[in-house]
Amino acid sequence: MGRQVVVPFGPQHPVLPEPIHLDLVLEDEKVVEAIPRIGYVHRGLEKLVEKRDYKDYIFIAERICGICSFIHSVGYSQGIEALMEIEVPARAEYLRTIWSEYSRLHSHLLWLGCFADSMGFENLFMQSWRIRESVLDVLEETTGGRVIQGSCKVGGVRKDIAAPQLTQMKAGLDILQSEVDDLVAVFTDEPTIKSRTVGVGHLSKKDAWELGAVGPMTRGSGIKSDMRMLGYGAYEYLDFKPVTHDDGDCYARCLVRAEEMSVSIDLIRQAIDAIPEGEIEVKVKGNPDGEYFSRVEQPRGEVLHFVKGGGKKNLLRHRVRTPTMANVPALVKTLAGCQMADVPVIVLSIDPCIGCMER
Amino acid sequence: MAYLSKSPWILHYDASSCNGCDIEILACLTPRYDVERFGIINTGNPKHADILVITGGVNEQNRSVIQNLYDQMPHPKVVVGVGICACTGGIFKECYNIAGGVGEILPVDVWVPGCAARPEQIIDGIVKALGILEQKRADMSRAEAGA
Ligand code: SF4
Numbered sequence: 001m002g003r004q005v006v007v008p009f010g011p012q013h014p015v016l017p018e019p020i021h022l023d024l025v026l027e028d029e030k031v032v033e034a035i036p037r038i039g040y041v042h043r044g045l046e047k048l049v050e051k052r053d054y055k056d057y058i059f060i061a062e063r064i065c066g067i068c069s070f071i072h073s074v075g076y077s078q079g080i081e082a083l084m085e086i087e088v089p090a091r092a093e094y095l096r097t098i099w100s101e102y103s104r105l106h107s108h109l110l111w112l113g114c115f116a117d118s119m120g121f122e123n124l125f126m127q128s129w130r131i132r133e134s135v136l137d138v139l140e141e142t143t144g145g146r147v148i149q150g151s152c153k154v155g156g157v158r159k160d161i162a163a164p165q166l167t168q169m170k171a172g173l174d175i176l177q178s179e180v181d182d183l184v185a186v187f188t189d190e191p192t193i194k195s196r197t198v199g200v201g202h203l204s205k206k207d208a209w210e211l212g213a214v215g216p217m218t219r220g221s222g223i224k225s226d227m228r229m230l231g232y233g234a235y236e237y238l239d240f241k242p243v244t245h246d247d248g249d250c251y252a253r254c255l256v257r258a259e260e261m262s263v264s265i266d267l268i269r270q271a272i273d274a275i276p277e278g279e280i281e282v283k284v285k286g287n288p289d290g291e292y293f294s295r296v297e298q299p300r301g302e303v304l305h306f307v308k309g310g311g312k313k314n315l316l317r318h319r320v321r322t323p324t325m326a327n328v329p330a331l332v333k334t335l336a337g338c339q340m341a342d343v344p345v346i347v348l349s350i351d352p353c354i355g356c357m358e359r
Numbered sequence: 360m361a362y363l364s365k366s367p368w369i370l371h372y373d374a375s376s377c378n379g380c381d382i383e384i385l386a387c388l389t390p391r392y393d394v395e396r397f398g399i400i401n402t403g404n405p406k407h408a409d410i411l412v413i414t415g416g417v418n419e420q421n422r423s424v425i426q427n428l429y430d431q432m433p434h435p436k437v438v439v440g441v442g443i444c445a446c447t448g449g450i451f452k453e454c455y456n457i458a459g460g461v462g463e464i465l466p467v468d469v470w471v472p473g474c475a476a477r478p479e480q481i482i483d484g485i486v487k488a489l490g491i492l493e494q495k496r497a498d499m500s501r502a503e504a505g506a
Contacts, residue, residue, distance in 0.1 A: 011424055013403060018373045018381060019424070039420045041375040044456040051453055063450055066379020066475055110382060113389075129389035136386075147379045147475045355378035 156281025215301020366398025376415025
């Protein structure tokens with residue numbers, strides 16, 4: 001047994017677009033323990049509910065994170081709508097679902113790229129992000145924003161998508177599907193990827209459950225947990241099955257996300273086919289009173305928006321439990337005992353979204 | 360600016376942004392925008408960097424990190440603040456943990472507003488920064504020759 005040394009990882013590190021710090025306790029090349037230190041991007045935005053009208057606060061809720069942005073705004077507005085018993089028009093529910101799934105696609109493509117980059121597979125990073133641009137184009141054409149859309153509001157959505165554009169989007173999805181298939185084939189079959197991910201960063205089903213992991217992290221360990229099964233938005237009317245894999249290693253998590261892209265494409269297709277005509281928003285009157293937990297599925301897993309109002313313009317409390325926060329205990333667990341060289345790959349495998357985590 | 364006399368390398372640090380701007384900076388490197396063809400590389404090492412690109416309003420824990428990164432970069436260097444958060448603190452300006460923009464800590468040469476700043480804007484900002492970098496380099500060599 002060698003002497004123990006502590007190697008700092010982050011907060012600024014080539015593989016991380018965002019800052020997180022890990023103290024890696026090493027024995028030779030083996031990581032004995034990883035101690036996370038967070039707070040580098042903490043802004044304290046939950047406190048802003050005291051200064052902003054609950055209707056305007058949605059812009060802040062959306063900016064919890066630039067990747068999961070749209071789904072945060074959905075989670076927040078669903079919370080308020082449930083509190084105030086607002087009936088959102090069906091068309092708005094479908095539009096929200098369509099945009100949510102596009103967000104998931106862009107997030108997963110982004111992640112696949114970063115994951116490839118974490119093992120030095122630059123070309124694959126470029127390919128993933130090249131495909132991602134076509135998803136961002138659709139988001140931009142329909143909402144006006146690439147990564148921050150601002151199209152969800154309390155009581156519905158701000159923008160409608162016209163029928164010809166929906167048809168066009170469907171044609172785009174066919175191209176996207178074939179590109180995604182080619183990309184996913186590399187991730188599933190390439191020996192380089194397998195050699196870096198199979199058996200690396202193992203998380204057992206029991207640990208995933210006990211440590212409260214969420215999203216692809218649990219689904220990669222064989223637990224069927226997906227908030228979309230609750231049937232919020234238009235998911236109730238659409239047909240889908242959560243993707244799970246049983247191995248619990250980085251490869252399994254990669255496969256979960258890769259396969260989820262096809263599920264998302266399929267969901268968008270179904271939603272476009274079934275979208276009803278009608279209004280896209282209702283007038284919101286009054287102020288929220290009471291409290292509500294709103295749960296929606298982010299690309300990274302379950303996000304919880306707790307809203308509490310006291311009959312005033314401003315909420316009393318807004319609390320978010322984001323997927324990355326839930327996944328950090330599992331991350332620390334999987335890092336213990338791994339090889340130093342595998343640290344970037346394992347860190348990336350939880351799809352860390354520090355902006356979300358620290359708010 | 361007719362040509363670049365050097366391949367400028369950038370160092371990117373997220374000083375408490377929502378990471379919307381950060382992924383747009385990454386997008387600049389990817390095939391559609393592909394700034395690497397101009398020799399612009401995103402490096403992880405401050406000692407290799409010419410341009411410090413910062414996103415987000417600076418929070419308390421980040422102050423020392425940013426100063427540290429800046430100090431480690433060789434002269435001449437320029438700082439680009441990307442996103443409205445980096446400019447003023449933006450939507451998070453009133454948060455208790457936000458200093459209110461990178462200008463509070465470092466001398467910023469180029470501001471790129473927008474929420475999120477789009478890749479085209481970011482590239483514009485970097486190109487502008489290159490001009491300033493050239494200028495600083497010329498000033499430095501003149502000062503050296505004079506000394
Ligand atoms: S400017 Fe907007 S997109 Fe950029 S970091 Fe700030 S909130 Fe996020």
